[in-house]
Each structure stands twice: as structure tokens, then as C-alpha cells.
Amino acid sequence: MRAHAALLILAALALAPVNPAAEVASSVTITGSASVLRYEGATQLLPMVKASLDLDSEGNKNVKGYFRLDSYIGETVGIDIPRAYLKVRLPWFRLTLGKTRVSWGDGFVFNAGDVVFGSMETISGDLSGPTLRDETAWLGAVYVPLGAFSFLEAVTLPYGVADPAGTFNESLLPLSIPMPLHSLSGGLRGAFKLGRTTLETGYYASGRTKTEHRPYLSLHGHLLVDWNLSASMAIPMFDPQWEQWDEYLGISAGLFHAVNLGLNRSLSFRLESALHPGAGWTETAGGTDYGLFLFPEIAFSPTDTLSLQLRSLVSPVDLSTLNFLSVSWNIYQGLTIYSHLSVPLGDGDDLYQWDQDYLASWTAGLEFIY
Amino acid sequence: MGRTIFLIFALGLGAAISVSAITAEEIVANVENNEINEEERIEGSMIISDRFGSRTKTFVSYAAGADKMLLEFTNPEERGQKILRLEDEIYLYFPEAEEVIHLQGSALKESVMGSDFSYEDMTGEGDLLDQYEVTLLGEQTIDGRKHYHLELKAKKRGLAYPKQEAWVDAEYWVMTRANAYSLSGRLLKEMELGDIRVVAGKYVPHYIIMRDAMKKDSSTEMRIEAIDLQADLPPDIFSLEELTW
Numbered sequence: 001m002r003a004h005a006a007l008l009i010l011a012a013l014a015l016a017p018v019n020p021a022a023e024v025a026s027s028v029t030i031t032g033s034a035s036v037l038r039y040e041g042a043t044q045l046l047p048m049v050k051a052s053l054d055l056d057s058e059g060n061k062n063v064k065g066y067f068r069l070d071s072y073i074g075e076t077v078g079i080d081i082p083r084a085y086l087k088v089r090l091p092w093f094r095l096t097l098g099k100t101r102v103s104w105g106d107g108f109v110f111n112a113g114d115v116v117f118g119s120m121e122t123i124s125g126d127l128s129g130p131t132l133r134d135e136t137a138w139l140g141a142v143y144v145p146l147g148a149f150s151f152l153e154a155v156t157l158p159y160g161v162a163d164p165a166g167t168f169n170e171s172l173l174p175l176s177i178p179m180p181l182h183s184l185s186g187g188l189r190g191a192f193k194l195g196r197t198t199l200e201t202g203y204y205a206s207g208r209t210k211t212e213h214r215p216y217l218s219l220h221g222h223l224l225v226d227w228n229l230s231a232s233m234a235i236p237m238f239d240p241q242w243e244q245w246d247e248y249l250g251i252s253a254g255l256f257h258a259v260n261l262g263l264n265r266s267l268s269f270r271l272e273s274a275l276h277p278g279a280g281w282t283e284t285a286g287g288t289d290y291g292l293f294l295f296p297e298i299a300f301s302p303t304d305t306l307s308l309q310l311r312s313l314v315s316p317v318d319l320s321t322l323n324f325l326s327v328s329w330n331i332y333q334g335l336t337i338y339s340h341l342s343v344p345l346g347d348g349d350d351l352y353q354w355d356q357d358y359l360a361s362w363t364a365g366l367e368f369i370y
Numbered sequence: 371m372g373r374t375i376f377l378i379f380a381l382g383l384g385a386a387i388s389v390s391a392i393t394a395e396e397i398v399a400n401v402e403n404n405e406i407n408e409e410e411r412i413e414g415s416m417i418i419s420d421r422f423g424s425r426t427k428t429f430v431s432y433a434a435g436a437d438k439m440l441l442e443f444t445n446p447e448e449r450g451q452k453i454l455r456l457e458d459e460i461y462l463y464f465p466e467a468e469e470v471i472h473l474q475g476s477a478l479k480e481s482v483m484g485s486d487f488s489y490e491d492m493t494g495e496g497d498l499l500d501q502y503e504v505t506l507l508g509e510q511t512i513d514g515r516k517h518y519h520l521e522l523k524a525k526k527r528g529l530a531y532p533k534q535e536a537w538v539d540a541e542y543w544v545m546t547r548a549n550a551y552s553l554s555g556r557l558l559k560e561m562e563l564g565d566i567r568v569v570a571g572k573y574v575p576h577y578i579i580m581r582d583a584m585k586k587d588s589s590t591e592m593r594i595e596a597i598d599l600q601a602d603l604p605p606d607i608f609s610l611e612e613l614t615w
Contacts (some may be wrong), residue, residue: 027446039596058450062605065615087615094611101468131467145611148456190609198472220472260488304418304485304588333425369447 022057029054033365039357049073062089062234066100082113082136089345094143101136102155102200105218105252106228108132109295109313110274111251113218113230115187115204117161120250120274122351123291126363127311128326128340137161149193153202156186160208185208187214197221211237225257247278270297285349290317305330313352320346322359339364394504397518400543402498404572409434411601417591418485427483432601435608438608448483454613463613470614484589487580501525502534509540512547516540531558542566542573557583570599 029052036045050072057065064087072078085098107114109132112120117135141155158179160237189202193219200218216232233248240248261267279291294314302306306329313322326340344352344359352359409432409473416427427448433442439455450465460473473489482489498504502522509521522534531550544566549561558585563574576594606612 025444025449027449054449058444089615094615103467103469131464131469134467143614144613145606145609148606148609151610222472227473303418329423331422333423 009290014069022060022063025056025058027056027369028052029367032364032366033363035361035363037358037361042085047074058252063087064089082134082295086291092144096139096141096143099136099138101134102139102141102153103340104204105200105216105230106198107252107254107258108218108270108297110252110272110293112172112232112250112274113200113202113216115202115214115216115232115234116155116157116185119254120276122288122313123171127313127322127324128328129179130310134333135161146190149198150191152188152190152308154186155204156184158184160206168320171299176359203331205237210234213237225255228252228254228258229285235301244278247276247329249251249277251277257317265303266299266301268297268299270299271295281317282347284365287318287349288351290315290351292316315346315351318350320350322352334369336367337365338367392506394506394520397506397520397538397543398498398504401545402582404543406436407433407570407572407597407599409603410432410592411598411603413596414592414594415484416483416487417593418483419587419589419591422589426550427485428595432603432607434603440612442610443483452613453482453489454580454608454610456608461610461613462489468614470610487590487592501529505598507535510537512537517546539573540564544573544575546575559583570595572599574599 007122022293029050032048032052034045034047036043038044039046043156049179050070051066052071053069055065055067057063066085068081068083070080072080072225080315081099083094083098085099085100086114088095088097102116103114104116105111105119106118107113108125112131114120114133117133117137119133123132132136134339137157139155139157141153144152146152160183184207185207187202187204188350189200191198191200193199197225204210204214204216206214213235214232216230218228218230220228221227229252231249231251233245234250235248244284252272252274254270256268256270258268266286269361273292276289280287281291294316295312296314297309297311298343299307299309309326311324315321321344323345324339324340325342325343328336328338339361342359342361342363344354344356346352346354354360371427374464412431412433414429414431416429418425418427419606422547426445428445429441429443431439433439437455437458439453443449443451452463454461458553462473463469464471465488488595501524503525505521505523507519507521510517516539518540520538522536524532532553533551533555535547535549535551536545537547544563546563546566548561549557550561554560560581561578563578564577566573568574568575574594576597576598578592579589580591581589604612
């Protein structure tokens with residue numbers, strides 16, 4: 001059996017076109033910012049520099065490598081490697097191996113179809129980025145194209161989705177410790193076009209931390225506005241309580257519409273929701289597990305290089321919100337000046353408390369990519 | 371057949387054409403015949419200038435026919451971002467999030483990377499004669515060469531430019547000038563194409579400059595650095611698999 005697999009791989013490699021050796025395309029991103037924020041009951045200052053090095057292979061159409069090193073420089077220094085992977089294209093499928101991301105389902109902030117990384121919880125911190133969820137994990141994936149618009153993708157995550165904190169280890173010894181097979185996480189998805197609608201469905205088994213079966217269904221299309229709708233279940237692998245099925249169900253929905261105002265001005269609207277039917281629907285002191293969250297957004301670009309955004313995370317159950325106003329100006333090649341204001345509106349028992357650490361903040365900074 | 375990216379922009383802003391023995395429709399057909407190729411690969415740059423200086427975006431694009439195109443940005447700020455047009459659908463790929471976005475509806479008219487070009491402009495459009503009523507206004511000499519002077523009026527609402535003027539070189543069948551107007555007749559944009567070279571028996575302009583008439587000291591210049599009109603593209607290059615590679 002193993003010999004047959006090896007022969008198949010060798011045959012595939014023999015059929016693949018020969019490409020020249022790859023070259024490296026590099027870029028550096030330096031971000032310097034200062035924040036005035038609420039911390040431990042007082043107003044404090046947080047200056048920070050983040051420097052990222054990206055090394056991307058180019059020139060080989062069948063093999064691709066990517067490496068990113070992030071460093072955070074404040075009073076101390078932190079290092080992270082959020083991405084380091086290679087991709088190999090064979091005649092019938094594509095293999096990805098390393099630390100990277102797969103994007104399942106559809107949704108900007110809330111996405112019930114993202115059963116791998118999970119995108120149904122609320123987020124905080126910097127809400128100004130073009131991507132608000134970009135977690136990565138060590139994974140292996142096989143992508144099988146089925147025509148121009150359809151594909152199958154299988155993925156396995158041996159370490160599951162790691163806690164983003166504490167991923168850098170000074171000792172190499174733990175890296176060589178094997179893990180039991182039953183702790184592997186993995187799944188399969190398929191995406192297909194049905195007219196103007198895209199249907200995606202799949203299943204993911206989480207083998208670490210929370211051991212769960214996670215089937216999902218995701219749809220997105222366009223009817224006057226862009227829309228998406230996803231539903232998933234997170235069913236415990238051991239002793240599921242079916243009478244509490246609604247606690248396992250998550251649903252997300254989103255609408256998006258952009259308006260071109262002419263003269264390079266544009267205006268866009270977005271509304272997303274995350275629904276947990278079995279979660280709390282009445283306010284509780286210090287409660288975080290509520291049944292409904294909303295994410296409205298308005299973005300306006302008055303010129304080619306200037307953009308303003310107003311985003312909010314809304315918890316309707318306890319009537320608290322986290323509001324985020326940002327402005328950015330791409331003044332020179334690669335250089336962006338930005339500022340954002342984060343304002344929580346909620347009392348001391350709410351999800352978004354006005355005096356919660358880090359939530360109330362004003363940040364100004366520069367980002368340069370070269 | 372593939373349509374060179376510069377002419378897509380040109381015909382996106384203006385379209386076609388003409389008086390005399392030739393009709394406006396025939397001039398449009400000649401322009402499209404010159405611009406459409408079996409398969410093509412282009413390396414190019416887009417320079418966006420304003421009073422603070424200029425920003426350069428570089429890209430590689432592949433096209434086959436009027437409705438298949440894949441464009442990948444190669445400059446550091448947007449490296450790896452891609453645009454795919456296939457069968458009247460446009461998809462964007464953002465490598466940071468490993469995310470594919472299906473562009474639909476009004477989002478197609480949004481600016482690409484802050485330039486004067488929309489996603490529709492970048493990736494092609496439908497039949498020009500379906501969208502515009504074209505009239506030949508006359509003949510003019512520009513830079514010593516005979517041109518047909520055309521007027522285009524949108525047949526339907528929703529087009530970015532309701533009225534346009536275009537000047538087409540009568541020998542090369544290349545539109546070298548175009549102006550876009552609002553419904554009220556106010557000048558919105560001016561476009562100029564030049565550096566016309568013969569590539570594989572076709573006349574290909576190697577730069578296009580677009581100026582926004584409402585803004586001072588602002589323009590976007592597209593330039594072809596390398597072009598191959600006989601590119602042997604892989605059969606599955608216009609697919610989600612290639613988009614996410």
C-alpha cells in the first residue's frame with residue numbers, strides 16, 4: 001500500500017513541468033504607534049513598534065514557499081512566526097504544509113462556517129485592519145480542483161488552533177515530542193456553484209482542547225446586495241446532550257453593499273450577525289456568552305488615498321457596544337498615516353464596559369511597507 | 371482571444387466611433403479586432419500621482435478572450451493580491467487572510483488600489499456596442515495622423531461614464547484620446563494612449579494616462595513593461611485554484 005502511494009507520487013512528480021529555481025521576493029513592514037488607553041483604572045500610554053519581514057518565493061509555478069517573522073518592540077521584545085509554509089502543485093491536487101491559514105465559510109467578522117479557527121466569538125483590540133481574523137496554525141492541506149469554481153479541500157491540524165500567546169519557545173526540546181494520533185484535528189470541505197450562489201459544506205473534527213464534531217453549511221450570493229448565510233454545529237464527541245441541541249448550533253448572516261459616488265469616492269455598508277440560539281438571552285452580571293451579536297460598518301473613501309471607517313460590535317442582550325472610528329491616509333508610496341478611536345459604551349456589568357482595560361483607547365501611528 | 375489590458379482601460383473610459391464611408395460600428399469592430407488576442411501575458415505598472423508624489427503598483431496579468439483574465443500585484447504593498455475575471459464574475463484573493471471574495475453588484479465599480487480604474491475597467495467589460503450608442507462626428511488630424519472623432523452615449527443607466535468622446539487612429543485602429551463627461555456635460559476624465567508599438571502584427575499602446583478633471587495635479591499612468599501576445603497559458607489558469615495559489 002505504502003509502495004503504491006510512493007509510486008503515484010513519483011509518477012506525479014515526473015509529469016509535473018520542470019520550472020526554474022525560485023527566487024526570493026522580500027518586503028518589510030514597520031509600524032510605529034502610540035496609544036493612550038484605559039488600563040487598571042488609569043489612563044496610560046502604550047508606545048509600540050512592530051516590524052515584519054516577509055520572504056515569498058517567486059518564479060516557480062509549482063512550488064511556493066512563504067516565511068514571515070513578526071517582532072514586537074516595546075519595553076521588551078517579542079517574536080512570532082505567524083506564517084511559514086510551502087505549497088506544492090501536482091497534476092491533480094495541491095499540497096500545503098506548514099503554519100498558515102485556511103478560510104472556510106464566508107463572513108468578515110462573524111462566520112459560522114469557520115469551523116477550523118472559529119469566528120463566532122466577539123473580538124476586541126484594533127478593529128481597523130482590512131482583515132480582522134487572520135489566525136494561523138500548523139496544518140497540512142490537500143486541495144483538489146473540480147473545474148474552475150469548485151473544489152474539495154482536506155485539512156489536518158496536528159496541534160489544533162494554538163493560543164496566540166506564548167507561541168515562541170526558547171527550548172527546541174518540546175518540538176520533538178510526538179503526540180497521540182487521536183488528538184489530531186481535521187476535516188474536509190467542498191465548494192460548488194449553484195447559478196449565482198456558492199454553496200460550501202464540510203465537516204471538521206476537533207481533537208484537542210474541545211473535542212467536537214463540527215459540520216457546517218455556508219451559502220453566499222448576490223440579490224440587490226451581497227449576502228452570506230452559514231450554520232454550524234459544535235457537538236461534543238463524548239456524551240452529547242441532544243436535548244440541548246440549540247447550545248451546539250451557531251448561525252451567522254451578513255449583508256454588504258458598496259456605492260460608487262464618482263470622482264473616486266466610495267461608500268460601503270456592512271451588517272453581520274452571530275446567533276447562538278442556546279446561549280443567554282437575558283443580561284447577567286459579567287456575562288459574555290450571549291445569544292446575539294451584531295457588527296455594523298460604514299466605510300467612506302473621499303479620495304483615492306483617504307479612508308474613514310466606523311465599525312461597532314454590538315451586544316443587544318446587555319445593550320453594550322464597542323465603537324471604533326478610524327481614519328487612514330496613504331500619503332506616500334508604502335506609507336500610511338492612521339489614527340483610531342475605540343469607545344466602549346456599557347456599564348460595569350456589560351460585555352463592553354466603559355472602563356475595561358484596553359477597550360477605551362486612542363491610537364495614532366505610521367506604517368511603512370518597502 | 372485576449373484583450374490587452376491597456377485597451378480594456380481605454381475602452382472602459384471611452385469606446386468607439388465615426389462620418390465618411392466607414393461607420394462608427396465598423397470602427398469599433400476594427401479597434402476590438404486589433405486589441406483582442408488569443409492569449410497574452412503582460413508585465414506592467416500603474417503609477418498614481420498626486421501633489422504628494424507618486425505611488426507605483428506593479429502587476430502581471432494573463433488574459434484569454436474578452437472574458438478571462440487573471441491579474442496579480444507584485445509590488446511589496448499588495449504582493450500576492452489577485453483579481454480573476456471569468457464568465458462575467460470577478461473574484462479577489464487576499465493572501466493575508468487566505469480569503470476569496472466574490473465581487474458582485476456595485477462593488478465592481480470600486481476603485482482598484484486607489485487608482486482611477488474600477489475592477490470592471492481592469493478586467494474587461496461587455497460588448498461596447500451593447501452599452502453605447504456611437505456616432506462618427508468627423509475626422510481630425512492629431513500629431514500628424516488621421517483620426518476618427520467619435521461620440522458615445524450610454525444606452526442604459528448605471529454606466530460609469532454616460533457620455534464620451536474618443537479619437538481613433540485611422541491606420542492603427544487604436545484609440546489615442548478619450549474624454550468622459552457627466553450627464554450634464556461636465557468633463558470628468560481625460561485619457562491619452564501612446565507609445566504604440568507593433569507586437570506580433572498588432573498595434574499595442576504601451577502607456578495610458580488618465581487624468582481626473584476634478585482634481586489638480588492628479589493622474590494615473592499605466593505602462594506595459596513586457597508583453598507576450600502569443601503566450602502559451604496553462605488551460606486551468608483562470609480558476610479558483612490558480613487564484614488561491
